[in-house]
Amino acid sequence: MTTATFERTLKSSQRANWKIEDVLPDGSGLDFSRRFLPESLARTEGASTLSPDERLTLNQIRGHAYLRIFGLVEEFILPFVLDHARPSLAESDWRTRALLQFAGEEAKHIQLFKRFREAFEAGFGHRCGTIGPPQPVAAHVLGHDPLGVALVILHIEWMTQRHYLDSVLTDDGLDPLFKSLLRHHWIEEAQHARLDGLMVEAIGAGRDEAGIARGVDAYLAIGTFLDQALAQQVELDLDALERAGGRKLGAEERAALAKEQHQANRWTYLGSGMSHPEFLSAVGRLSPAQRARLEQVAPAFA
Secondary structure (H helix, E strand, O other), X not given: OOHHHHHHHHHHHHHHOOOHHHHOOOOOOOOOOOEOOOHHHHOOOOOOOOOHHHHHHHHHHHHHHHHHHHHHHHHHHHHHHHHHHHHHOOOOHHHHHHHHHHHHHHHHHHHHHHHHHXXXXXXXXXXXXXXXXXXXXXXXXXXOOXXXXXXXXXXXXXXXXXHHHHHHXXXXXXXXXXXXXXXXXXXXXXXXXXXXXXXXXXXXXXXOHHHHHHHHHHHHHHHHHHHHHHHHHHXXXXXXXXXXXXXXXXXXXXXXXXXXXXXXXXXXXHHHHHOOHHHHHHHHHHOHHHHHHHHHHHHHHO
């Protein structure tokens, strides 16, 4: 971990930096005639019991939840990065500046997601519940082994890359404003993935195999906690669909939709990060055995 690496990352981040006003200009609004999430993430088109309008509405509800969930995870990323920077402030000016830039951008993302949520609520016209509140979720996550938390954050950064590059970038059917949000978020998270990788290396340095295994245990425990939260989010999304569509889903129909949407959420937030080649490479540098362990777990979240 060299000063030059932090210097390059900071300069790259500064070149990529944007303002909230660049992404969400005053007076702009979302186009509710279009999808917000690509089908590979939303998986709403296969819901045969829903009408085309209902499938579009569910896609948009999932887009709203996407923003809220990212806002939620940013709430534990921000303090973790600051805590990681604090003990070594005198180590390297470039390191300190790069990590503080990272933290500042995460705070900006929280604000951006809140602004977009307001735009969604103004145009959608129906209440959409979301898991939380963020503070107890952040406290629970941050109570785990720091290596596990760092791995979760690295997972999220590579997950973001995969979402944009594999799905969003080539999907011309998405609302342009929502797509712009995802593009700008991706631009900065690409820099964060590098810094997250350095944090994982620093926290893992000097640990023996048992210590690294404890970190991966914590990563998986946080994943289980988030998976349970995602199941709750599906129920909230279906509640919102019923309110927006003005009809009650049948018990069997709702159960089938809940199962399909939970698996879609599992891929979106868990499988797409856990199976990312760069994430697995980072784990493999710590421990080939722990990489193999995650490779066995990841297919459950596809």
